[in-house]
Amino acid sequence: IKASKTTSLKKAVQLKFKICQHKRDEQLLINIVDFLGFGRIYKVNEAGIEILVTKFTDIINLLALFKEYPLQGAKSKDWLDFCTIVELMQNKAHLSASGLDQICKIKAGMNTGRELL
Secondary structure, three states: OEEOOOOOOOEEOOOOEEEEEEHHHHHHHHHHHHHHOOOEEEEOOOOEEEEEEOOHHHHHHHHHHHHHOOOOOOHHHHHHHHHHHHHHHHOOHHHOHHHHHHHHHHHHOOHHHOOOO
16 A cells, blocks of 8 residues: 555555565576566565566456465465455455555555464
8 A cells, every 4th residue: 555646545555466585596486477477577685586466457367376276374364365455456445445444454464464373
């Protein structure tokens, strides 16, 4: 969620899907981008690189892929939250104050904000 001068709520939702790896695994990321047919590879720092996907239609394609091949482990819960946000955006909920608030709450509980049981 970022500040926006062009929206009535003065905030905008920008979806980002990232896969980060050490630079020694660059070929793996190249292979993933080639397989997906979308995404870009960026240098993060001296040792790190990442695939970044931000185009909404590409993210929709990721939903289909991970529905067929579900993520396992700790990241699976974050992925389900991400899917919920995508669905909210498809339904234009991000354009209302209540929808934006709902997205903010979901985001706050993802990754390091998630309570472990």
